[in-house]
Amino acid sequence: MPKRYPLEQRERAVKMVLDHLDEYRSVYSACQVIGPKLGIGAESLRNWTKQAQVDAQEVPGASTAEQMRIKELERENRELKEANEILKSAS
Incomplete structure (x- = not known):
């Protein structure tokens, strides 16, 4: 069963990725570094970040x-x- 993270924790993690995105080559590489530091799977963090970008109309979807x-x-x-x-x- 997948681990559930509180909404607030997900939002803070996504904000951290987006704030530090300019330091990395891609969302994927940012999530690979930031995710483990927060105890969150990199792929989960990447999915949340991509969805946040879609919701903010930064990327299509x-x-x-x-x-x-x-x-x-x-x-x-x-x-x-x-x-x-x-x-x-x-x-």
């Missing part, structure tokens, strides 16, 4: 709000398909 909306619509679509199948089998 689906924002957190858009991802949540997509998941909600997929769930609704799945439920409607199930209801439709039930109605088809009943008729």
